[in-house]
Amino acid sequence: MANLYDDLQSIAGCEARTFGKIYTRSNEPVVKLFNTVDVKNKDTFSVLASSDFVFSLISDGARSVDAFDINPLTYRYYHLRKWLLQHGYVDAAKLSYDDLFGVIYYHDPAISKDEEESEVFWKKYLELFPDEKLYYSPLFVNVFTPKVNYQMKKRKLVQKLSTRELNFKPIDICSEEISSDKKYDLAFISNILDYNRDKSKLVVARDNLGRILNNGGRVILSRFRSRHSDEGINLEERIFASDFYILPLDVPTTNGYNYVSYRQYIKR
Numbered sequence: 001m002a003n004l005y006d007d008l009q010s011i012a013g014c015e016a017r018t019f020g021k022i023y024t025r026s027n028e029p030v031v032k033l034f035n036t037v038d039v040k041n042k043d044t045f046s047v048l049a050s051s052d053f054v055f056s057l058i059s060d061g062a063r064s065v066d067a068f069d070i071n072p073l074t075y076r077y078y079h080l081r082k083w084l085l086q087h088g089y090v091d092a093a094k095l096s097y098d099d100l101f102g103v104i105y106y107h108d109p110a111i112s113k114d115e116e117e118s119e120v121f122w123k124k125y126l127e128l129f130p131d132e133k134l135y136y137s138p139l140f141v142n143v144f145t146p147k148v149n150y151q152m153k154k155r156k157l158v159q160k161l162s163t164r165e166l167n168f169k170p171i172d173i174c175s176e177e178i179s180s181d182k183k184y185d186l187a188f189i190s191n192i193l194d195y196n197r198d199k200s201k202l203v204v205a206r207d208n209l210g211r212i213l214n215n216g217g218r219v220i221l222s223r224f225r226s227r228h229s230d231e232g233i234n235l236e237e238r239i240f241a242s243d244f245y246i247l248p249l250d251v252p253t254t255n256g257y258n259y260v261s262y263r264q265y266i267k268r
Helices: 004-013 030-034 052-059 073-086 097-105 114-130 153-161 199-212 231-239
Strands: 043-047 064-068 167-169 184-190 214-223 244-249 258-265
Touching: 030 052, 043 052, 052 073, 052 153, 052 184, 073 097, 073 153, 073 244, 114 153, 114 184, 184 199, 199 214, 199 231, 199 244, 214 244, 231 244
Parallel strands: 043 064, 043 184, 064 167, 184 214
Antiparallel strands: 214 258, 244 258
16 A cells, blocks of 8 residues: 555655545435535535535535545545546446546546646556556545435536636645635535544634634534444534534434434534
C-alpha cells in the first residue's frame, strides 16, 4: 500500500498522509434523508466522500453547494462520477476497463483546471491498474447503494454539473480551522464525529461549524450504531450544547439501514 500511495502522490499532487480508501457510494439511506431535509434554495456545505450527498444537494435545488473532505482524492472521484453521469451511468460498478476508458477519454470538455488535472490523474491511474474493475482496485471501499434521489433526474443534474465547478476544500474540520466569508444554512457532515471523540477535536469541529453557519443554521449528522458509546456521545453533546440546540432528526429507515440514526445541531 505504501508504494500505491507514493504513486498516487506523484500523480495527484497532494500529500500522501491524507489518502484513504474512498467509498464508492454512500452507505446511508440517501433518498430517505433528502426526503426529510428540505435543501431547496439553501446554501449548503457537505462532506464530499462518494459524491452522493453533493449530487443530491444539487439535484434537489440547493442554492449553492460547497464541499470538503480530509481525503483530496474524493475530489478526483467527484469529477469521475460527473463524467459517468454524462454517459448515463450512476457509478462505475459494472463498467469494464474499456467502458471506463471511454468515459475518461470522451467526457464533455472540462470546465476548470482542477477537472483537467483529474483527467490526467484517472488516465495515469488506469495505467497502474489496467486489468481490474475500478471498484476492486486498492483505492476503494466498494459499497452498493440501490437508489439515490437524483437517479430519476440525471439529465437535469448533468445540465447543472456542466456549468458549475464544485468549490472543494481538502481539510479536516476536526483539526484545522476553517475561515470563510460565506455563511451556510445547512452543513452535512455524515458520521465524521463518530471518528473524532477526542475533546479537542470536538471543540474544533464545533467552532468551525459555528463559524460558517448562519444563525439558525443546521448541522445534519449521522450516527452509526457500531460506533456508539454513551461516553463518547455524551461528550460530543455537552461540547456542542454551548453553541447549538440538539434535536433528533426522524429519518425513516428500513431493516437495511437500521444501523444509522440522525440528529441535527441548530446554531443558537
